[in-house]
Structure formats: structure tokens, C-alpha cells
Amino acid sequence: MRPVNLPVSEPVANPGFAPLPPTDALLRLVDRLLRLEEDGLDPAHYAIPDSTLAASDPAAYRAALHAASAAAMSDLLLGRVRSMPGRPDFRRDPALIGLDTWLMELATTPDPAALLDRAALLPRNAAALKAELARQRQIASRPWSPIPGESTIDPGMVDSLRVPLLRARLAVEDPVLAAAPDAGSLYDPVLEEAVRRWQAMNGLQVDGRVGRITIGLLNRPLTARVDQLRVALDMARAQPPASAERRVDVNVPDYRLRVVEGEREILAMDVIVGRPDRATPMMAVRLTAIQFNPPWGVPERNAREDLLPRFRRDPQAMMERGFRVFSVVGGERMEIDPRTIDWSSINGRRFPYFVRQDAGDSSALGRLKFIMPNNEDIFLHDTPDRHLFRRPDRAFSSGCIRLAEPNALMSTLLEGTAGWNLSRAERALASRGTSVVSLGRSLPVRLHYNTVMVEAGGRVRIRPDIYRLDAAYARAMANAPRPQVAGLARQAAR
Template identity: 80%
Template sequence: MEAPGGLAPPAGLPAVPGTVPGATDALLRLVDRLLRLEEDGLDPRHYAIPDSTLAAADPAAFRIALHQASAAALTDLLLGRVRDLPGRPDLRRDPSAVNLQAWLAELAATPDPAGLLDRAALLPREAAALKAELARQRQVAARGAFTPIPGEATIDPGDQDPIRVPLLRARLAVEDATLAAAPDAGSRYDTVLEAAVRRWQLANGLEVDGRVGRISLGLLNRPLGDRIDQLRVALDMRRGAGTPPPGRRVEVNVPDFRLRVMEGDRELLGMAVIVGQPARATPMLNVRLTAIQFNPPWGVPERNAREDLLPRFRRDPQAMMDKGFRVFSLVGGERMEIDPRTIDWSSINGRRFPYFVRQDASDFSALGRIKFIMPNGEDIYLHDTPDRHLFRRPDRAFSSGCIRLERPNELMGVLLEGTPGWSLARAERMLASRATSVASLARSLPVRLYYETVVVEAGGRVRIRPDIYRLDAAYARAMVAHRPLVAGMNRPQLSAR
């Protein structure tokens, strides 16, 4: 028998029950609700849902098994199936925010346990919008697999390609009803297909230009199940989430390339950011921002010097000097400066860089004119950048791990509020002086670097960002892991009549 929505229950699960001797209507509704846990991003197979035929054979055993399954599902709906994950300090789990024992007691006493699960499923913020999008994506995936679009070259409007253009049209038609109903233009990339590409780019947070390049192709060829997993993760991450700390705070959603200064639920400032490229991923952190440095020099990390700067020194050491780069070596235990033009850069081993490199503060500095200091073991900070053009890109994973800011002066102004002796005007004078100096903040601010690829915008519109560091994929794998039943699940009866 098909489950609601036309989807058959997963293999290994009982069918949706009908009339079963020994089971009340409320208990059968509960079995039905447990079989529909996929609506909530959970897998019903994880909860040992008893077959309704057990109700006739052994009513007491049926009730015990059903209560255990319900209690396990309720716990995951309230606290999240993944309670902790190595390397993810950004996960805000606060079990005290949900009185689990009170919910479990209500489960044992309520005449409508299925309704209780419904309430718990909608408790997390944005749950209704995420569940609706999850259902939509499941419907898209149910329409069948698609053939990946081969090649890496960009497909431009007006192009003729007998292989790639039809595959592009077929791929978009899976989720775009308007395109699916339009006449087929064959191998020509016509205006109807271009409009569909633009709709898809807008929905996926990409540059809306109608050109299907490397990034668009990568997302189009991604299995449809990946988006379903991202939505399942998004729902689970919001369960049992602690309340934000009181007062002002800085939040950076890394895969959404966005920084916000928040005060309670109010956004004081928002801006685009550039984060670490996948090979040099920005770590998730909970730290405090303590100071602002004006006109900062840049002590180049060894990896950056080896991988990024060595080829540039080989090409033109004078140009590197003109951009403020200085080279040092240890001589007799002391750091001595060396003229880069006297070094045979072609002889330097790319696997081991024997020098220290520093870039002086200037208009060319990789740190720009402002550095925001937040002490941490990863040496991660927020900073200005001279590469302003990159903020126009919808995908902004270009840095070596630190976070570049679109409007650093505005952030500086907000942070200096309340610091005696400082104002935005004074800070701008310090910048204009070209001298390196530091302003310690009167109140350090909490900074949270977190990873949330699924963003719910005003009006409930759901936007799914690429899983740039594959952290959603790791979280989805953790959701499959088996866990023992939690304490308090061994009550022998449900009171549903």
C-alpha cells in the first residue's frame, strides 16, 4: 500500500495500517505518523516501528514496542538526531531549552500521540517552510534520474550543441514545469531555455546571467538526493538549538557568504563576505572579537608563501617588492631581511619554503586597511581586502581561510560604539595616517562562524547553497548512525484510546 503522497514506505517497514483488531484508532494513527517521519527528514527505519499485525497477536507487546518507537522519534524531533559532531562547534545544542521528560510524560498520557509528534516536528524555527521544500524536492527526485551534462566548457545562450543542450533542457525540466511544457528546440539554446536557466540560477543563489559554466554545471550534475539530504540536515540542525546569547554579536554563515551583526532578533548590519576555498576551508568557530588593527602588516603563513607567493617571486621579485612584500631569513638566530632580487627563486623547493615573508601595510596589502582580531588557535580573523571585484560573485570561496569583508568600515563603526575615546571619525583618521595601531574594544563581542547551507528568507522562500566543504554530507552520514534508546523510553503503555 502506498504511503500518503504517493510514496511507498521504505523497504523493511510495515504498510500504513488499516483496521487492525487489538489496536485503537489513536494507536493506528500513531503508527501512520511514525511511518511518515520522512516528512520530517528522519528515516522511519531507525525507530523499530512495530507491524500493526502485532496488535492482534500480542496487544501488550505492540503497545510497548510502539511506545519505544514513539519516544525515540519524539526525542530526535526535539533534540535532533545528531547531538554532537566532531569539528562542529557551531552546532548550538541546548537540551535544557527543551524539557524532554515533560514531553515523554505527555506522550505516555495523551490520547493523541500522533498529534504530539506533529507539534514537536513544527517546534524548530522555520520547520514548516523546510518541510514544505523537502516534500517538493522529494517530488522532483521521484520524477526519475537524469543524465549528467558532459564537458566543462560554458554553454552560452544561442549555442548549438546536439548533446549538451538537450541534456541541459532535460535536466531543468525535471524541476521546471514551465520548461517541461514548452516546445523542444532540440540542439539550440533558445530564449525559453535561457529563461529556465535564469530561474534556476536565481533559486540557487548563483549569478543570473544565463551562462552555464563550471559552477552551474557542477550543481546541475549533482544528484537530486544531495539537496534532499541538505534539507534533512537543515531540519535536524535546528532541533534543540539554544537561544542566541543576549546582547550584540557577530554571525558569519560561511556557505552563504554572509556576515550579520545582530542584537537579539534585530539585524544591525549585514554584508557579503569571502571565505576559505575548499582546500583551505574556514573553520567553524565560537570566539570573541577583542580589537581592531588599523593599517595591519601581513605575516604570510608558510603555506601561502609556498603555494601562492613563490610562483610570483619567480616571475617578478621587483613587482613583489613594489607591493610591499619583504623577505627575511634566520641568520645566527636573528631574523635578517634579504633583498628578494638577490635570491635564486627557481632553486627554491616548492615543498619547503626557507624564508619568512611579510607584507607591509599599504593599498596593496592582502589585509587591506583593517584587521578585526578575534584570538583563536586557527589564526582566523576578519579583514579588509583590495580585491573588491570578488564581492560581485555569487560564489565567494576564494580566501585562505580568513574572512574578507565587503564593508569593513561600517563594521568598524558598529564595533567601536561604546569604546571610550573612539569614534568612527577618529578611526578614519587613524586609517588615513597609514600608521599601524590597535584599538581594544571596551566590550568584546561573541563571533560565531557557522555552516548553514539552507537559508529561509522572508516570506518562507527556501534557498539551498552548495555544500562547499561537504559538511552537510558528513552530517547526513551521522544521521544514519545507530544510537541506543534514551533513558525514559521503557514505559510499558501508551494511554491512547
Template identity: 60%
Template structure:
């Protein structure tokens, strides 16, 4: 009989058909009962390894790992049973899906769970099977080393929280009561950063400035040495949050599908980076601006289908009420000069209204009966081009006139769409293969200032994903959990249950798939 495991992956239920596993016959090996190959000493080593699951981002309490001193037969059965559940989570990941997280990917077919279970049941050293499974994901060793480092910081009491007016920016060269706290916080993160400094010195001196810049650079912030609200917030992020991010990073890497060979675009939202890829080769990389916290960029799997040149912009209702109304109130003539047009529905028809004749003080974010459009042009919010990828969230990629924002380390400034650092370079790539279009023609259309479009002959998959922790050349790079999605994932890990091997019958393993 073939081994079947029903698992819900992402938004659907998938059935994984595993190859025959003769060692599972009669079910005795799957249950890993007293007839298993491991000696009593090996079972003790297995239990000891399971007790160290925190180094793998898991919690031994989730699996019923037995304590030493129990009845030997029961101890063996419970240890092997716990090992089965642990092995399932190490191979398949503990969290199979989350609401709104279409970027999460699992490929159960990449893991021959039946073969792993058979090996666990018959191994003379089952702890070694668990160890191999724990280190299977790409980059696991580096992430686990970083996790151990942060756990050591937590065990030592974590790092001190900085208090005071954290809305006020601390400037280099000033004397401030927050400086000793800042120095203590950096010392807890890395003592070498402030080695030899006078702990209680309130002067923000050059030594501390260098340490702050290194910290800002490591966190993906603008390394200018100015400690403002964003840097204060990152400094006050508890070490437990860092630990949670690393646990999530490990779990997200389990049962990953093979990299697509198709030409594709991937945007890592918390890293503010876009990659155009062919297989594993990076064709292009650039900075992007993503949605701010109150207007988050959604995770999407879509396809880029067309490009619009010299687009006009119909401001969404929320943007009009919350962003543009205050600007109209301050300078209606200036808004019209920037190409913003005001419209109102009158007797069923939409008519343009002279903004200089409107009393904007009579309106607020809850009452603003106008539509706003911005003409195409250099000052248009979408810049000179828009890359269209149809989706229900009305999210697209586009140029922007606000080029200065790309120099920032933290770039969550948009209303949800993706602003591109080098749109012309991306344009050249996406137009490749589209008959009648090349860079020269695109330049002519842009110079004409007329709105025009080009449908792509070869549409391009686009994935917007949320991955705060990456491994680059063996180095772990973490970015702040700007939308709190890692925190949600960590909570789901706590709530989840391992794949339950609910029944054993003639070598068939059936999982409930309940999460």
C-alpha cells in the same frame, strides 16, 4: 523523583533535570504499555504516522516501527516504544555533536521532554503528539514542503546528469551538444523554466538564457548566464544531496536555544553573509568572502577584541609556499613593488633578502626557506584594517584590495579568514562605546598609513556557522554544501541512535546518551 536525562551536547556531557511528571509514576506510563489511553485504532494511526517519518527528515527503520498484522499486544507495545524514541529525536535532534562543529547548538532545557513523554503515554491520539513535535522547529513547515518536492523529483528518477567537457564554459548564443542536456536538466528542476522549448535544439537561445539565470540566482550563483565549472557542478548535484541537506536543516533546528539579546556578529559561511545583530534585529548585513574548499574557514565561537589599522601581513607558511612562490617566480621585482619582503634566517638572525637576486626556480612548495611579509598599504592582502578575534586557528576578519570578488555569487576564495565587503561600516559599529575612538579618529589613523591598534571596550561575540538552508519570509533558500559538512551531518544521522530510555524506576527516565 525528578526525571533525569544525561545527554552529551556539543563537546561536553550535560545533565537535564526535568520537572516532576506525575503521569510517569510507577513507570507504567513511560513504558506506554497496554494500559495506555489510546485505542487500538489510535495505535494504528500512530504506526501509520511513524511510517511517514521521512517527511520529517527521519527514517522509520531507525526506530523499529512495527508492521501491521502483528500480535495486537506486541503491536501496541512496539509502536509506543518506537514513538518514544522518535519523540526524543524530534525534540532534541538526532545528532548531538560533531567533531569540529562548535557552531552546532542544542539547549535541552528548551524542551520539557518529561512532559512530552507523559503526554505521549496518556494521549488518546499519540499520533497528534508526534505531529506537533515534528512541526515544532521554526521554519519546519516550509522545509518539509521543500523536502516533499525534492522527494517527488527523486521518486520520478531524479534529474539527468550532464556529460561532456564541463571544464569548458558554455556561452549564450553558441551551439553546443551540451545544450539539450542543460535544457533537460532545468526541466527536471522546474518544467516552467523551459516550457515550450524545442528539447533537442543545440542553440543556447534567449529562452534558455533566462532559465539559466533564474537557476543561477536561486542557487546563489552569479546570474550571468555563462555556464562554467561552478554552475555545471551545481547542476550535476544529485537530488539526493538536496534531500540530505533538507533533512540536516530540520535536525539542526531542533532544541535550539533562544536568541541571545547580546550584540553579536554571525557569519553564515555557505551563504557568504555577515549579520551584526542585537537580539533579533539586524543592525548590519554584508557580503563576505570565506575560505576555499582546500582551506576551509573553521567554525568558531570567539570574541572580537580589537582592531588593527594599516596592518602588515606575515604570510603563513602555506600561503608563502603555495600562493606567493609562483608569483615571486614570475615577477620578483613586481612583488617587491607591491610591498612583499623576503626574509631568511642566517646564523640565528632573520635578514631581509633582495627578491630579484633569488633563483626561485630552485624552490618548490615542499622547499622554500624564506619568510614573507607584506608592508601596510593599499595593496596589502589585509587591506586597511584587521578585526582581531583570538583563536587557535589564527582566523580573523579583514579588509581586502580585491573588491571585485564581492560581485560574485560564490565567494569561497580566501585562505580561511573572513574578508569584509564594507569594513568601514563594521568598524563604526564595533568602536561604539570604546573611549577615545570614533569614526573621525579612525579615518585620521588610516590616512596616516601608520600601523596602530584599538582595543574594544565592549568585546563582541562572533559565531562562524555553517547553515546551508535558511527560511526567509516563508521561502526556503538553499546554498551548495561547499565543504561537505551537511553530508557529514547526514552520515552522522544514519549512524546515530535515539536517546535510549534505558531504565524506568519510580517515574525517573534515564537516558544512556550514547551516540
């Protein structure tokens, strides 16, 4: 679009729109609309009129500019994506915004560009997110080439192809490395420190070894982070305020659980979430009970895909780990000795048995299960696989949430439950018997998906888009229709 260059003149009378602002304000408005990408929006979505129309048909130009400004204002305040299927964690409250009031001011203000600036900064952390978006756009514009292969590049190695590509890729976003002397094909200590910085920034194991996971993320298009920031900005718009009620908040791609009351954090811990092919579903439910020493009724998919190969290898070992096999005979469930089953004949597409693992030290659920009724059979639980919490990437489960500190959560949740305290809970665990306590105060639980976090001081941290939900949201932003608010703008201008 060519810049506007208009002589100062009286506007053509039109009762549907406010008078045009002075020419300099008009120029600022057009420039602001063309810079909507700073806010994560695409200016092409708003039908910004071409400057040639201003001279040939001022009334039509004014109408088109009002419509573009009102549509942009609507998306800046309410978000471009108004709802997402399968995302109950994604919430907006348009009533908090008062769009009509903003549109009224837009139609009458002498400086509409300044009003758009105010709207753009309304969401929480908008300034920090916009600054990071600008930085990531600049990084994404720099050339680089993918690193071939998946074999690990270790410090001290010499590789005439991959080490220079690794250095060039990291130098795109690491000014310290970009300014350092080039060691050519040697993976030298300067490059290792750059790798470690990059691994820490991206939530990976900080070991300086460039393996399959690190290479995969390094080879991801840099525009993916730009899209993650655009999504974070859009999701922040018209967000309802945090509840004052004590609640459990699990940010799935950040592998983190928090118990929060208002803005105060009471408890925080690492968690393990569902792997991408068994993604943890986003949900908003209530945690109602704690089960001590829970048995595990194995879902059929887990039995088919995870346990069947292990039964084929060693049914005796599975028995020793507390797994029991049942079949329905004459309408009744009967236990079967797994050593008597020809496991090689079982079709992996259909598992004819029901499997349960008894409570115990080796139980997949550990010693504690936190019950939050839902249609997906998702819950929080302990785990015997404590070593996995040492990993920075923790998408390993079949969908449920494994807790790094289950006893701490148990102690927090039991507050206010009559007759229960930590001592009684510890006795229930030590008994090895299965029992359940209903909480005196159920807590809301929100499993949500936010890959972009703004930390103290405005530092922005971006986690990998493990379930590709940000990518899906970015596509929805591209495909969302233009807001139909021109009529409201005309009404407000009268």
C-alpha cells in the same frame, strides 16, 4: 510494514505501559511513524513493529510501539545528531525541551500521533522546511541525465547532445520551462530564462552562460538538496534562543556577515570565505580589537603554495608590492633581498624563509584587520580585491573572512569605545601607520555553516554545500544510534 487491522479489545494488563489508545488512534500512530521521512528522519531507525505482532503478542507489540514512539519523539525534539566534532557552531540546549515531560504525555495521551506532529513543528521554520523537503523529494524522484563536458554552453548555441539534456534537467524542477515548446538542439531565449532563474536560485552569477560551475551543480544528485533540508531540520531542533547581546554572525556558505542585537539587524554585508581546500573553520570567539594599516605575516602554507611561484616569476614585482623576506641567522631574524635568492632551488614542500607584506594599498589585508583571538589565526579584514565581491560564489580566501564594507563594521564596533569615533578612526587610517585600538565592548563572533535559509514569507533558499559539511552531517544522521529512551517511556507510563 503491513497496516494494522485490529479488532477493538481490552489491552493485556502490563503495568509498564499505558493502555493502548483506541484502534483508530493506534492506526494514526503507526501511520505517523511510517511518515517520519516528512521530518527528515528515516522510519527504519526506530524499529517500528510489524502489524503481525499485534495479533500474535499484543503486549510485545505495545511495548515495541511505545519504544519506537519514544525514540522518534526524542529525535524530533533533540535532533538525531547530538554533537559533531569540529563544529562549535552547532549547538543544542536539551534543557529547553523537557524531554521527560513530553515522554510522560506521549505515554498517556489518547492521540500520540498528534503529539508527534506537535513535536515535529516545534523548531523554528519547521513548517516551511518540511514543505520544501516534500517538494524537493518529489523533484528528486523525476528522471534526468547528466550534462557531459565542462565547456560553456552559451545562449544561441546549437548542440544536439547537451542542449536537450540541459533543457530536460531544468524542466525537472522548472514548471514554466516544462510547459514551454521544445526548441530541440537550440539554446533559445526560453531556455536562457530558465537557466537564469536556476542560477539566481542557486546563488550563481546570473548570466545565462552554462559553464563549468553551473554544469557541476546541475549534475549534482538531486538527493543532495533533500539531504541539505533534512540536515537543516535536524540542526534546528533544541536550538538555544538568540542572545540579546550585540554580536557578529557570519554564515560561511551564504557569504554573509550580519551584526545583530537580539532579533534586530544592525549591519549586513557580503564576505569572501575560505576556498574548499582552505576552508574557514567554524568557531565561536570574541572580537576584541581593530588594527589600522596592518602588515601581513604570511603563513608558511601561503608562502609555499601562493607566493613561491610569484617570487620565481618576478621577485622585483613582489618587492614593489611590499613583500619582504627574512631568514634566521645566528638566532636573529635578518632581511634578505629577494632578488639574490635562487627561487628555483626552493623546495615547494618546505619554505625556509619568513615573508611579511608591509601595510599599504596593495596589502592582502587592506587597511583594516579585526582581531578575534583564536588558535586558527582567523580574523576579519579588508581586501584590495574588490572585484571578487561581484561574484555570487565567494569562496576564494585562505580561511580568513574578507569584508565588503570594512569601514562600516569599524564604525559599528567603535561605538562605546572611549575616546574613539569615526573621525579619529579615519585619521588613524590616513596616517598610514600601523596602530591598534582595543574595543571598549568586545563582541561575540560566530562563524557558522547553514546552507538552508528561510526568508520572509516562508521562501526557502538553498546554497551549495561548499565544504561538504551537510553531507558529513547527513552521514552522521544515518549512523547515529537509536535513542535509548524506552526506559523513560515505561517510567512515564506508570
